[in-house]
Amino acid sequence: MDSLKVGVLCGGRSSERAVSLRSGRAVAQGLKRAGFRVRRIDPKNPRQTRTLLRQIDLAFIALHGHGGEDGSIQKRLSALEIPYTGSGERGSRLAFHKVEAKKIFDRLKIPTPEWTVVNRKNWKRLAGFPAPFFVKPVADGSSIGVFLVEDFKRSAVKIIHALSCYGELLVERQIKGREFTVGILGRKTLPVIELRPKRSFYDYRSKYTRGMTDYLVPAPIPEAWRRRFQQLAGRVHRALGLRDLSRVDLVTDSKGRPYVLEANTIPGFTELSLLPKAAGEAGISFEGLCRRLVEMAWLREKRNGKA
Ligand SMILES: Nc1ncnc2c1ncn2[C@@H]1O[C@H](COP(=O)(O)OP(=O)(O)O)[C@@H](O)[C@H]1O
Ligand SMILES: [Mg+2]
Structure with a gap:
């Protein structure tokens, strides 16, 4: 397994790109220390990604947010028959x-906290939702776009603005x-x-x-x-x-x-x-953690008779 060439997917186009680049850098170092051959791949550049994906044995997904955590890259890697770390397409989605x-x-x-979903048409019904509440994009991470509303009327402008960005919002009691x-x-x-x-x-x-x-x-x-x-x-x-x-x-x-x-x-x-x-x-070093994730993905592939 040590001779595996692992592609660390990081960066991408999501709002969490900066965080993902940091994750990818750390994972690449961890995997190198664990003895793997490593290549970082940034899916922001589609043509380069296509070429690089053909050269790896396994993908370590260190992408956060859209395009990485939402099931889409998992779907693509499955189609290319490249084993990858972590959850599959459906679970990710x-x-x-x-x-x-x-x-x-x-x-x-x-x-889970009491919740509702609002859109541009029906958001005014939040007047009846128990405040304080959190407003969040339905699908994002890193707390991007998340804010606390203490008073519906005073936050109306902020809510309208968030709706203009996201179309739909998850609202959750604090x-x-x-x-x-x-x-x-x-x-x-x-x-x-x-x-x-x-x-x-x-x-x-x-x-x-x-x-x-x-x-x-x-x-x-x-x-x-x-x-x-x-x-x-x-x-x-x-x-x-x-x-x-x-x-x-x-x-x-x-x-x-x-x-x-x-x-x-x-x-x-x-x-x-x-x-x-x-x-x-729990006594697991960073490189040990990276190694285990590769192992789990590789063993799954072997069990499925592909590796
Ligand atoms: N219902 C809630 N009650 C209390 N705190 C909340 C609630 N929802 C979100 N938060 C705060 O906002 C942060 C981000 O919310 P979360 O749902 O985890 O979104 P993200 O995917 O951006 O991390 C949480 O870590 C927590 O501090
Ligand atoms: Mg969170």
């Missing part, structure tokens, strides 16, 4: 589309309490991390500016909470049909009841990102 995922959570009674994230790697559920952003919520700046958020690894919580959160993350991972890795974001209310916000199928992958942090706490 479901997890990335927050509304599709919330429908599944509701159906399976996985606790859960006031603490915030956690739980990573899954293969059959293992990783230690719970608590996030304590210094701003009002875990927005883009809190995510990517050093010192703007305190991370507590492992989270200082009772054993029973830890077990409940990890079980919940496992249920989410299975409910969405995810594979190999994911990171489930959740918030708790004042009584410690957890509510799932979303599952990330390609979470941040810099050495400082949350899933690598949780893996580190």
Whole structure:
């Protein structure tokens, strides 16, 4: 397996391009340290991508957001019969589309904050939705386009602007309490991390500016909470049909009841990102983590009789 030529897909055209380039750089270094031959590929350039994809044995997807996390690159790689890390096309699509995922959570009674969807025609009905609430693009990440509304009337202009950008918005009741994230790697559920952003919520700046958020690894919580959160993350991972890795974001209310916000199928992958942090706490180094993801993808391919 060590002689495999791995293409690290990173960059792309999504709003999370900058983060993805950082993830891709770290993954490429990790894989090199693990002994693989590595090539970084940026799908922003379609012609170059086509040529480069033909030269690799396996793709490590370090793309975030549209074009990477939404199932489209997975579909393309499957068609080219190139094995790739992480979730398949369907799971990726479901997890990335927050509304599709919330429908599944509701159906399976996985606790998630009360929600609705509005568009340019019916947004005024938000006057009747219990504030404070969060407004989010139905499919995006890194907290891009996410904002908190305390008062509907005062935020109307902001909502109209967001609708003009996205067409449709997911609206979710704010859960006031603490915030956690739980990573899954293969059959293992990783230690719970608590996030304590210094701003009002875990927005883009809190995510990517050093010192703007305190991370507590492992989270200082009772054993029973830890077990409940990890079980919940496992249920989410299975409910969405995810594979190999994911990171489930959740918030708790004042009584410690957890509510799932979303599952990330390609979470941040810099050495400082949350899933690598949780893996580190579980004794798995960054290069060990990169190696395992390649192994899982390669073994799947072998089981399917293709490699
Ligand atoms: N219903 C909610 N209650 C409390 N905080 C929320 C809620 N929805 C979102 N947030 C805050 O906004 C952040 C981003 O929301 P999330 O749904 O995870 O979107 P993204 O895909 O952009 O990460 C969360 O990490 C959390 O800090
Ligand atoms: Mg999130």
